[in-house]
Amino acid sequence: MTYLATILQSFFTDYVHTQRSLSANTIASYRDTWKILIKYLASTSGTAADELRLEALDRAAVTGFLAYLRDDRANAAATRNHRLTAIRSLAAFALPDHLEHAECLRQILAIKPSKTPTPTVAYLSDDEVLALLAAPVTTSWIGRRDQAMLALTVATGLRISELIALTIGDVDMGASPFINCVGKGRKHRVTPLTVEISQQMRHYLDERTQHPGTALFPGRRGRSLSRDAIESRLAVHVASAALSCPSITSKQITWHTLRHTTAMNLLHSGVDITVIALWLGHEQTSTTDVYLHADMETKKQALEQTRSPEIEPGVYAPAPRVLAWLDSL
CATH class of the missing domain: 1.10.443.10 (Intergrase catalytic core)
Known part of the structure; x- marks a missing residue:
């Protein structure tokens, strides 16, 4: 019997600081993810937060949580992916010491993040x-x-x-x-x-x-x-x-x-x-x-380097009086 709270305590007090040296912002993001997830698991399972066990964390629970983030909290795919990263990080941490839950943890690690559009980079001229x-x-x-x-x-x-x-x-x-x-x-x-x-x-x-x-x-x-x-x-x-x-x-x-x-x-x-x-x-x-x-x-x-020698360099510009030219066709 392994309580989820025990693993979380070890994860946040030792692993993310000493072993991973994660930034304060990343640790805060992981913390917020687990606060939301613990409340979700407690609500859906009817179990008190302190009584949740590691076996409550399986693939179905995680995918249900991701759907909850999308549908109930209106989180974008990028946000859900950040939450999934925090969950998978703890699953990877717990796996070596809890081989009795290895299959469940591996299934969580196998969950793929959602595809997100490539963001447009804004910069100043x-x-x-x-x-x-x-x-x-x-x-x-x-x-x-x-x-x-x-x-x-x-x-x-x-x-x-x-x-x-x-x-x-x-x-x-x-x-x-x-x-x-x-x-x-x-x-x-x-x-x-x-x-x-x-x-x-x-x-x-x-x-x-x-x-x-x-x-x-x-x-x-x-x-x-x-x-x-x-x-x-x-x-x-x-x-x-x-x-x-x-x-x-x-x-x-x-x-x-x-x-x-x-x-x-x-x-x-x-x-x-x-x-x-x-x-x-x-x-x-x-x-x-x-x-x-x-x-x-x-x-x-890069496009200019592919230009044929007989083509004048520069950006194409239409001939003047384009309407008259079209009428002549």
Whole structure:
């Protein structure tokens, strides 16, 4: 007899931290999944949450839970896949120590995720980036902080979680300036800074020492800004940028859009996709391939290489007075 609560306790107190070194965001996602699943199992089985046993977790229960997420909670396929990943992770953890339930656990591990459409990568054009960076009112400390935060993110492609975790000590302004951050899976990553960003960060750090705390981009009390606070500041500056660059209003811009912009800038500069993957902290280059699919300039260059010598380069344009030409046919 094995209680599900016992396995969950071991899974969350040891496995995800010590053995897997999962990020705080991933652990929180796993935790939320199991909170929803435990309530679902307790409701459908009529068993108290603390009394649920491992055998209550079988393929039928999991597929029923996924259907519940789709039908009752109106979750998208991507969300259901995230929940399934959390369930399969615990099943894989429990399998070696609970061979008496091996068949049930293997059946859970065999459940395939739902197919999801490839998301469209939103990124900013050069004009939109310039408008956004010019949006903060730099006559105040808050404006100068926000401007430095935006410029650093566009230059480095830091995730919002990485930006929040940055401290003053993570910025090295030596002979070759760089940012040291901890990314997904608690992997350390070093990202170099351009001359322009280095100069801006030097000025910012000089002023930053006049404020309390060690967070690189602090709030009024010196602590790191929250995710919601950063996204809120971005929304304010996007609205201001739209006054001089209306095209920015056609895009749904989040902080991750700035990370996509960094990747596309590197790609347009001719940087190899494997280097971009290292720059962004992607574990596999397949994650970075989405930028190749989204980049029309790279596709146009590839098409140009297939052009016959007798065909003039460039994009096709119809002859003038096309209606008259059609009448002549």
